[in-house]
Amino acid sequence: MDQPKNVLISSNATTVRTLYQALASGNTNISGLIATDLEWWFHGPHNCQHMMKMLTGQSSPSDFKFQPRSMDAIDHDCVIVEGWDGAQVYWVHVWTLKDGVITQFREYFNTWLTVRDLRPLNCLTSTTLWQSHPQDLAQRSLPELMLAI
Template identity: 30%
Template sequence: MSTNLSVVKGAYEAFQRGDIPAILEVIADDVEWRVVGPASLPFPRECRNKNEVSAFFKSLAESDDIAVFEPREYIDAGDDIVTLGFVKGTIRSTGEAVESEWIHVMTLKNGLLTRFVEFFDTATRGGH
């Protein structure tokens, strides 16, 4: 397993146990962090630094109760890592159940995440 893949897997493990500070430790000060989706998403769609990424995680926790988060497949291309996974949870404001497969595309430099792009089925959020 490459060092970059180890970093990514460690970040997912930190997310699963709710350890956002551990995730922030492996994010570069200048990061491109994007969630591809409509402006109606209740969490930030674009972040440029650790403070904004921290706010992303706070907004995500406030908007969604995530019951299942499963990274299922990794594609290791050196500095670029692609992860295919699945998420299932509830939108806190409506009680609506949501689930979607997702894709994360990441770039790492010197062991730090410099780019993170997430794609998921935003239609499962019922227009949110």
């Protein structure tokens, strides 16, 4: 029997929150949270692939601290996490989950992001599901991307 959509969304957000908590504490035992064949996508300067380095053991939590400022579960399989550190660093992580396990990860570093739903048959009318929250980075000029799902 399928779980109600709101239960899946809550469960997915809990999985992603657990991942960030584990990484912040230096706990690298995250098996069960992430699929072994994780699909990965990165946008930003090559030397800023901090999450990849963290998950593959090439860096430690002291090298770069992911401190999420917002976490939004959208749709039934997607969790978007956003963080920024003053005027220097802004990042967005888009996690896709299947059956409670993270199967896809998109990392955007110093890039504004808009997520739009293009799945309806009539792609001329799409829905914005999520947008970057500039807050203390509002005056900063960053490239903008649209993620279509």
